[in-house]
Amino acid sequence: MEFKVKDLFQIDTLKQAFVISGKQGLDNPIRGVTIIEAPDIAEWISGGELLLSSLYPLQSYNVSEQKAFMAQLSEKQASALIIKTGRFVHDIPAGIIEASETLHLPVIQIPKQVPYREIIYPVMEALFNNQVVKLKYFKEAHDKFIALTLANKGSEHIIASLRKxxxxxxxxxxxxxxxxxxxxxxxxxxxxxxxxxxxxxxxDTEFPFYRQRVNYPDWDGRICNHFVIPVETVNHIKIHLVIHETCKTVEALDFIAIENAATSLSLDLVKQYAVAEVEMKFKDDLIDDLLHAKIESLQSVYQRANLIGWDLNKIYVVVLFRLRAADGYDAMKTDLYGLHNPYQRMLYEFIHQQVPEGTIRSRSDQLIVLWNVENDEEDKSACLRMIKKAAESIQKTFYKSFQHLNLQVGIGSAAHSITELPRSYKEAQDALQLGTLMNGSSAIAAFSDLGIYRLLCQIEDAGELAKFIPPSLKKLLAYKQPNREDLIKTLQTFLQHHQNAAKTAEELYVHYKTVTYRIERIKEITGIDLEDPDEVLSVQVGLKILVLIGDNPVTWHLDHANV
Known part of the structure; x- marks a missing residue:
């Protein structure tokens, strides 16, 4: 137990002493004892001292100087001031008494016949005994928590021991x-x-901590204090050790155990982190091999998965999450690569909270999720809706913290065996790329929703794709006038609305007659017959190809086709 000012009165020579003022500070801890007979003594104390004085150097002080002196002692966190009266001062000055009350710094009066040594010796003996108790307690706590750490007992056993x-x-x-x-x-x-x-x-601790007054809703709304001790682990990641002051007041001695527990928790988390890093590397290598069909034998794959407790017999859907800098933000200043940047790490946590059974792999600016689903044969649409809903929730949570980033999602179809994972991964990549082109920078797209794009994206060669663009559309693409883009956009929207000029005008925010004029101009340039369903279909396919490969490959192909 800590030696406090109120414990002084257990000493025989101080049983006749009495507190003049500052009784609110009787719980101040004492960590040393010093005689002060010089006016600058406040500069030489370090805090926690019991000060003994006859006030000889303060005889000439006025009230304001007396208060300033007491303020210096309080600022240095002195425990109490014992004043011997009868030799140099007969009455304790009013300025000292007033300041004592304000600063909660106890002033204790003793008669002149009490020698200082009869106070100093018992106080030092009590402090020495107290230090012995602390050392014994430290050794007990240290040994206990080191044993728990070496035995790999984990955080639950550590905090249970701390509670005891x-x-x-x-x-x-x-x-x-x-x-x-x-x-x-x-x-x-x-x-x-x-x-x-x-x-x-x-x-008496070097650990940073703070105290909060809190309400506990699950404990009938009772109000208590608790102490929060931030514990820093690897990569400056902090956990919080919280001591709920519900049974007894937290004392300085308790912090010996708290410090040892915090150190053990930090070591335990470092160990967990190291193990997790190895497991993650092992898992990431296995995922990469599966997604790229680098499988030497199914037996070796299942053996590798078994080492990390991963069940490969489940049905998985590959889902890709990709971060991009939002419009108006400098992409060069936003580092989006690797799990150790804050954006990827927070996204990883959001996904893990939403899909605790999912397997997550970080790669560049993407997170690859092998999303475990139940048998999707019964209701594939319900399975897809569930994944989309979860992805929307992740996206919404992420945007609350990072408005300067866009989060894009691509969803493959279900892989019923590990040999189908490469196909699901390729589909998720196509859905991610095409979904962004079709639906904007925050698209959540599934491969099954891509329609004819599912067929077109099987052709990876842009030149081969460009061959399927009909001659009539190629003429429009080769049109060199400034309004070419307006004509292409009008044709695309016109066909999307089944050649309804009014709906086209409404979507493009132009006049109805502007749309009809543009359509006639398109007919003149291309010779397109919008009454021919086969030609309309080929133009629609050509426009979708244009979405896939953009202008440059098409322009290159047109130049070589002499259109």
Whole structure:
């Protein structure tokens, strides 16, 4: 237990002493004892000292100087001031008494016949005994937590042991205050009512911490204090060790156990991180081999999966998440590559929270998710809706934190065996690319929704694709006038609306007559017969090819076709 000002009165020579003022500070801890008979003594104390004085150097001080002197002592966190009266001063000055009350710095009066040594010796003995107790307690706590760490017991056993040592419930949270483990589930959820930085010197600790007054909804709404100790792990990631002050007041001695527990938790998390890094590398290599069909034998693949507890007999859908800088933001200043950047890491966590059973692989600016689904043969559309709904939730959560980024999603179809994973991966890539082209920078697209694009994207050679563009459309693409893009957009929208000029004008925000004029101009340039369903179909296919390969490959092909 810590030696405090109020414990002084257990010393025989101080039983006749009495507190003049500052009784609110009787719980101040004492960490040393010093005689002050010089006016500049405040510059030489370090905090926690019990000060003894006859006020000889202060005899000439006026009230304001007396208050300033007391303020200096308080600022240096002195524990108390014991004043011997009868030799140089008969009455304790009013300025010292007034400042003592304001600063909660106890002033204790002793008679002149009490020698300082009869105070210093017992106080030093008590402090020495207290240090011995602390050392014994430190060794006990240190040995206990080191044993738990070496035995690989994990965070639950560490906080359970801490709870026994300090007599208060303990909860461990991640950096976002999501609970990891707790000794009392009723105290996991809380609402902060008041926040204050705690006095580290009073608790005799170098660890940063703060105190909060909180309400516990699951504990009948009771209000208590709790201490939050941030514990830094690898990559500056913090977890939070929270001591709920529900059973007893947290004391300085408790922080010996808390510091040791925090160190063990940090070591345990470093170990977990190292193991996870190895497992992730092993898993990532296996995923890459599966997605790129680099399988030497099914037996070796299943053996590798078994080592990390991955069931390859389930049905998986490959889903790709890709980050892009939003319009108006400098893409060069936004590092989107690798799991160790904050955007990828937060997206990884959001996905993991939404799909805890999913297998996630980070690659460049993408996250690849092997999404485990139930048997999709019964209702494929329901399975797809479920994935889209979850992707929308992930996207919405991500945008709350990062408005300067776009999150795009591509969804493949189900792979019923590991040999079908490359096909699902290719489909997710096509859905991601085409969905962005067709539906914008925040598209969530499934391969099954791509329609004819599913067929067209099987042809990877842009030159081969361009051969399927009909001659009539090629003439429009070769048209060198400034309004070419307007004519192409009008034709595309006109065919999408089944040649309805009114709906086309409405979507393009132009006059109806503008649309009819443009259509007639297109007919003149291309010779297209919009009454011929076969030709209309070929033009529609050509426009979709144009979406896939853009202008440059088409222009190259037109130049060589002499159109």
């Amino acid at each position: 040592l300090i007599g208060n419930p303990v909860t461990l949270y991640d950096r976002n205050f999501h609970p990891i483990s707790s000794t009392d589930p009723h105290l996991v959820q809380f609402e902060v009512l008041e926040h204050e930085e705690a006095d580290a010197a009073r608790m």
